[in-house]
Structure formats: C-alpha cells, structure tokens
Amino acid sequence: MRTTQYLLSTLKETPNDAQVVSHQLMLRAGMIRPLASGLYTWLPTGLRVLKKVENIVREEMNKAAVEVSMPVVQPADLWIESQRWDDYGPELLRFDDRGNRPFVLGPTHEEVITDLVRREVTSYKQLPLNLYQIQTKFRDEVRPRFGVMRSREFLMKDAYSFHTSTECLQNTYEVMHQTYCNIFNRLGLDFRPVQADTGSIGGNASHEFQVLAQSGEDDIVFSTESDYAANIELAEAVAVGEKHAPTKEMALMDTPNAKTIAEVVEQFDVAIEKTVKTLVVKGASEEQPLIALVLRGDHDLNEIKAIKLPEVAEPFEFADEAEIKAKIGAGVGSLGVVNMPIPVIIDRSVELMSDFTTGANIDGKHYFNVNWERDVALPKVADLRNVVEGDPSPDGKGTLLIKRGIEVGHIFQLGSKYSEAMNATVQGEDGRPQTLIMGCYGIGVSRVVAAAIEQNHDGRGIKWSNAIAPFTVAIVPMNMHKSDEVKQEAEALYEQLKALNIDVIFDDRKERPGVMFADMELIGVPHTIVIGQRSLENGELEYKSRHTGEKQMIAKDQMVEFIQSQLKG
C-alpha cells in the first residue's frame, strides 16, 4: 500500500474523550472514528488488524466447528419462547418492522441457533454438532465506553455446540478450551483461561479468557504454585485465621463515635482481624425480607457469591437505612451478630474468629470479646467474600495473586437452558425424544484488537505482533522526491516485498522523515526499512525494529531475506 493512496488519518493530539490507552491510540493511529455513542467506523488501518484477528479466529475455529451466518435482525417470538424477552433488559434493542411485527437486534444468538438445530437435526446420529459464526452484534449498553472495548456494535465470534450427553459436551468444551488457547497464542497475547461465573447465560461450567493488562475491568486470581486461575467473582475463598478458645468476657460498650470498622479499630485499639462487619441485604422470600451477611472487618463482600445463596434476592440489593432501622432498631453503624432479629449468614473466616467485636444492634453500642457458641449460636456459614492476595489457593497449592484482565473470550457449558425452554429435542439412541445439551463459546473479535493494544504499546504508539499488524513492514524513503536513487530503490523494494505477499506500507508522501517515522511507530508497524542516499552509497539500508527499537545496517541485496527471517520469528 502506498500512503498517498491510503487513508492514514493519524492524529498528533490525544483526543480528550478517550480514557484508556487503547481507545486513545486507536483514534490517534487512524484505526477507528466514532459515528455516535458506542458506534465506530473502522478506518483502513483498524480494519486490516480486525480482519487479521478474524482470519486467525476463523482458521482455528474451522478445525473444531462449522461456520454458518445468522441474521442480525431476529424475530421477537424466539426471545419470548426462551423467556429472555422479559429477562434481558434494555440492552436488548427492540423495534417493530413496517408491518408492526416485533424484532430485536441480536446481542447473541442462542435462540436462533436452537431454533435452527431443532428444525434441521432430528437424530442423535447427527450429533455432536458445533456451529459458529463471526458477526456484527448489537448491545444497547447504558454507558458505552473505552472505544471498541465496550461499544454497542461489535464483531463477535459465537459458537454453539449440541449434544445428547454431558460427557460429549465436556469433550467439545475441552476442544474449545484448547482452540481458544491456540487462537490467543497465535494472536501473540499474554492471556489466562480462568474459571468464571456463568452469569445470566446460565449453565454449569465456564471459563473466561483474560488478556492481562493494567486497564482490565476484571480482577483475576492465580495460584503461585498451581495452574489454578479464576475470575475474582468466582474464586473460592477458604477460611483464613486460626480457631482459638475464648480468653475474655463479652462486654457491651458505648461506642458513640464509632460508626465504621475503621473507627472501631482506631478508637478501641482492636485489630481489624478481630472485628466483623454486618451488611443487610434484601432476602429472597417474603417471610425473610432482610438477611444479614457478616464478614471479617478487613474482607469485602462478593455479591456474585451472595446471590447464589437461596436466602438472598436476585438481583442483589442492599437494604435501605429506613428498612434496617424499622426491623432491627439500630442504624447501619451499629449492626452485629448478637441479638440480631433477622437471619444471619457468616463468612467462613468469621467462623474461626474469637474474642471479636461486633455492633450491638443498639445505636452507639458494640459488643467486645464475642465468641461463637458461648455468646451467640453459630449461624449459617458460607463463602461470602472476595479473595485477597496472600489467601491460600483453594486447590491447596500455594497462595493467591491478583491481576487485572480484559475478557476476550468466554466458554460455557450451557446444559439444557435453551433447549428445554424451546423444546429442542432429537431422537435418542433408545428411540425416544431427548432434550439437547448445549455449549456456547464466544470471542469478542473487535475487543481483542483493543486488548492487544492495552498489552502492547509505548509512548510512541502501538507495538503489533507480526500476526495482526496492519502492515508488517514499512518502507520509509528519506527525501525520495529529491533523490532518484532513493526513489528507485524504494519502488523496487516495495514491488519485491509485495510480490512475496508481505503486507508492506510504502510511505511515499512528501513529508519530513520525522513525520513518517512517527506515523509508522504510532500505527505500530513491527519492521521499518529506511532508505537514505548516504547508506545507499555504502550499498546498505537501515532496518529498525519497533519492538526493540534497535537499528541495524543491512546490505541492500540481503534486506528481503533479512525481512523474511524477521517475519518468521
């Protein structure tokens, strides 16, 4: 590609409204432009990267699944049948067509594929079947942000597998796990598959594929000594601390100025590990509208874990001050486990505590030196908290580390959630109808582009891997418009590299070398060849690596071979 026949559209200034590095660099490198909130046009440089990611995803997926393409626009009937018409909320964009029939813009395609398979597949003999597509999706996000990281329209690879046994699903699930590893490895990303919550899609088991990056929205948890890895939402927190016998008498004390754990710790010189905090949340049943969840003072509630308790309402909601006061008789600063009139559930680590401090359920008072069984019956115990760094790994090997990640893939063992709701059956081996068992497998193709940038950039711009660079090689001629020799050499080299199917950009603009270098670094071309009058006189060209910054002089007639070896690496 010649720059003069291209739409380079690089920007010198960082746009004000872009908060994360990938969004800033995608705008500055002329990869994307906003059309409206959460809607982006992919300019040539961006689209070249997106297509390379898409092709790698397709090549690897073709080894494990068969490609189809479903409509973006879906009839509402199917969503009503699966009950997601009511469950999905306003992220599901709904509209009527000219005949006043209701439709949606597909945010995902479980309904459409289940409908297809229940029509096309009649016998267990046709299974397993794994179908995928790479397609534009739409989610009407309440707050689109971070460019294509959380946009409303985005490119997704979604796959759906169909089975008559859980074993068969698990086999395909493992194949997809490996396929995803192969994809993200080929993309050159530092990533981790982690155990994840199945969330609103439902199902039994699930893994996220997280690209490690400071700016990630997810906390992911690793063991120092095993391959245990999970999203913090899901990571099991084991009990920490040791169980000791009581040493002091329980005492009720006035604590008028201690409304928070921090104030109790400071004013009464107790260790934070000797305090508990009591959070009141909405209950799942009318009989028990409020539930008290109790954590060690230094631990944080994990709402995903709380929702999974049968006692706790979904969606998760804290009780408001007035409700608490009316029911318990004390404000949020004075709640505790002694004489609590609503059901109490304590975290595993709280069970091990002794001589601890807790609100008295009387405003301005706390109990000190409380001990289970002696002073108050042991309530229900559950895993309620987020793990913290240094916690033991739940597999018993090593301790936990926490890093930030960007979710770029997610695989689910769905089970029969959709096939049951939509009555999708096949004839089983015994001749009877059998409800299908499903898996689903997503990759955020456009989000991968942003995640790759978050992980690979510097002050000058993006640093692409060879696999997904918009161009792998840049030819930057110095003052070509004044030197026929430079021009001839540049043109010849350009034709040679093109003939080898190398994605080369030839910066043939009448610009100062500094402008050209800055642009090629900004858009992240991994390999640059500089052609100057001076070095040509020595029969040499300069090579510069975007990744190491190193420069090398290479004999003119060895440059093509040298570049080929760099592209293999």
Added chain:
Amino acid sequence: MRTTQYLLSTLKETPNDAQVVSHQLMLRAGMIRPLASGLYTWLPTGLRVLKKVENIVREEMNKAAVEVSMPVVQPADLWIESQRWDDYGPELLRFDDRGNRPFVLGPTHEEVITDLVRREVTSYKQLPLNLYQIQTKFRDEVRPRFGVMRSREFLMKDAYSFHTSTECLQNTYEVMHQTYCNIFNRLGLDFRPVQADTGSIGGNASHEFQVLAQSGEDDIVFSTESDYAANIELAEAVAVGEKHAPTKEMALMDTPNAKTIAEVVEQFDVAIEKTVKTLVVKGASEEQPLIALVLRGDHDLNEIKAIKLPEVAEPFEFADEAEIKAKIGAGVGSLGVVNMPIPVIIDRSVELMSDFTTGANIDGKHYFNVNWERDVALPKVADLRNVVEGDPSPDGKGTLLIKRGIEVGHIFQLGSKYSEAMNATVQGEDGRPQTLIMGCYGIGVSRVVAAAIEQNHDGRGIKWSNAIAPFTVAIVPMNMHKSDEVKQEAEALYEQLKALNIDVIFDDRKERPGVMFADMELIGVPHTIVIGQRSLENGELEYKSRHTGEKQMIAKDQMVEFIQSQLKG
C-alpha cells in the same frame, strides 16, 4: 470436510413457497433457511459459496479501493441532513435506542461515508479516494421475495469515491467498470454491463451489471451489431415508421363498442400502427394538473422516461377516471389528440404517423384519418415509449434484442448530491473550499449467489463454477463400511486433496450410493471421484463431471494430478 461432521441439510422435496429456481435450490441444497420474512440463515454450504464470492469481490476491489467498515446502525441526524430521512420511505427501518435517540438500520451508506470524508479529508491533495466495505445491509422491503434475491437483510459491497473534478470521477468510474467486469468474469457469470437509470440515488451516469437469466426482473436491451446495452427503463427509443402525406379526409365516427385500441383495430379494420393511445397522467404543476401522453397503439409507455419530463409529476401517477371526465368530458376509452383541452406530449414515433385513428374526446366517438398540422397542431414530441425487439439501436448500428437480467451490480456517477446537502468540501488547488464530487458502486454479494444459480442449474441441482463452488471435489466411496480397501483409498485421497488446499467433501455417511450422488449433484460439486471395490481392482477410480455429466476411469495414482488439471480449467 466429512459429511458426518457437517450440516448438509439437503431436502428431497421442493418447498412450496419458493417461486424461483434459485430459491428452491438454495433451500433444497441446504444453503439457506428462512428465519422470518426476508431474513435467512446461511447454512454451511451456502456460506461457503457466499464467502468465496465475497473473497473474489474483495481481492479485485483491493486493486482499486481501500476497505473500511462502517456501522450497521446509523444516527438519524445524517439522514435528516441529506434529506433522505423524508425521501426514503418505509424501506428505511427506523428505531429509537434506549436513550430515545433516533437511528436507522443502514440500507446504504452515502451519509456515513460523506460524513467521514468531510472530517478526515481536508485537501485536494488527499484525493481521489475510493473507499469500500462489504457489509450486512437492511431494507424493510414491502414484499421480500425470491429468497436472498430480494431479502430484507443482505450482504452488499458498497464503494464510494471522492474527487474534485468530474474528469477524475470519470476515470475512477471507468476503473470501477473494469473492476466489475473482472469480478463477474472471475465469478464465471454470463453478464452484461448496461446503461441504467440513476433513480432515487441521483447523479449523472450509471451502469448496471446484469446477469442474464430467464427469471430476471429486469428487461435489458442489446444491439445486434454494436456493444450498445441498456436497461429498458433507459434505452432510447428512436422514431419508427415513415412520414407520409395525408391521403384521406379526417372523419368523426361513432365507435360505441370500441373502448380499447384492440377493439378499434378489430371493429374498424385499421392497422394498430395507424392508431394512437392517449394516457392521462398527473402533471407537475398546479396550472397543468393533467398531461396527455400519446403513443402509437402497439407501443408501451416508459414511466421512467415520462417522469423525466418537466410537465409530469414525480412520483408517476395515472389520473383517475373522475378527474379525466371532469376535465376532458370523455372517458378513458375515447381520449385523443383532437380538441384535447390539456397539454399533449406525443412519442417520437407518433410524430411520423399519418391518416391515424384517435379518440375524439367525446364518449363513443373516434376521429379517423387524422394528420398532423392539417387537422391538429403538432404537440411537444418526446421519447416516451419502451423499445421493442427489432427497433433500430439508438447508436445507429443494428437492431435491438431484449433479454431478462438480474441486477447484481450498479455503478453511479453521483456528482455532488450528498456532498452539497452535507456541505462536504476540501481545500481546492486555488486554496478555496470546493464541494466534493462523488461516485458510488454497489454489488449485491448475496444476490450474486442466487443469480449464479439461476444461470447454472439443471433438473438435478446446481452447477457451480470452480471459483465459487462450496466444494470443488466430492469423494463418494461405494459401500465404504463394508470394504476396507475402499475406505483406505477414500481416506488417503481425502488427506491428499486436503493437503493441496483443495475444498473437498468426503461423503463418509452410511448411505446408499444413489443418495450420495444425488446430494453431491444437488449441492453442485463440479468434480466427483467415485471409489468402488471393482474399479479399485483395476487400479482405477471413476471421475464424473457435474457440468458435462461425462464419466471417465482414471488410473488411481493419476487422479490427484487429473483433478488439479480440472481445477485449473
């Protein structure tokens, strides 16, 4: 691909609701399935073809333009700015997002690309620029039909070029004309570029690319002796007949039972070429609300030509009987050119007529032997009619033939329609702002698939060209499950062909050979290799061509080479 790991989904029966052959065969061959009216899922076999078409379009387009990707969802503002918000009608699907902001599903992208270019391109030095995308479009057709031929969601290649001079636009237009020829040639289609009307998109010049097929919705017109070709909507009709001097006196006669041209011809023994018909249509101005258009009795009105007359209202509408009666005093069966109280425009061929018959504008009466100037002043003359076969070609070379065509591509010299409405300017060579001049260029990628089938099928199914076949080679083993030798040979050949990157389908089902042959013929695989125990004993395999139906025995160890030579052809 192994059939057992694939979703073949062929049907024996022709679905009732499919009217055209391509729709029937796409359903039967398991290429598409309906999801809702005008919405189709592409099954694996269909998608393989669609992707091959898409890739050929992309490869050729990349030689002439730069690829971008714009959102499917577009903000209404831009459509209001271009004035198409009002002009486009209900085919433009409109909806509000969760924030009650109005959006549309893009049926085409002139607005979005013009908005992009006015922001990104500031100087004439950055031009010409030719940008394209291959993307899902949505048009809310009032009557979606013929499968993917006229669906609501479809895949389109749309390109837009930007210039500061008409000359430059014409250069790019010619490049695109050639690019389209290259594309449709590579696709293996019998097609014609024809002059076309610019319709509602507007602009100066335009060509359609029409695939010749009986089922086409368009009439296209060719010269027998030159390369003149046009859509009948546009084809210029020259005057036919010869001018003769009057030979008889004009006579007013009672014609109570002759309300149509056919009845006049029959009851009064006049040649149809000696009659005229008078059609009353709505006028463009309040002063002249009705206009009479007059054609020779055997000619048909061309509404597109009529609309282009300044006197005629757009959109085209016939006057209703009551209006005609009120204004002229006679019903539609008795209208004519003598004493007509409303403006009259006659077709070129009518000007040459003498001694002709016309309604008298008195119910139940006609004038016979009317002659221009002697009996009635010559009105305005215009090209009003559709050409018919045998008409002289408007370029003076040969006569015209008419065939049916399917429009698969359309290129336009748009001019400044959008750039003016949207104030898209660049700095010109003289330093002053200059309004951009645009071209636009579309290919209906999904429609190409249907058109190729309309042109290439027989009673057994589809006959694909090598270029776009879902699979180019089928391996059909006879009773593989009973013969290890057949199985080994089939497996080995399958691996060999796959290793050569040949798109091979290996029918490894436990089916009778007849079922397998029928399916491979239905889905249109061009080359089939039959592996049977008997021929293997002679060291041979059978080759069968889908196009010629010919069978050949080929030595086992020469089959791969033979197939490679067939694929080159």
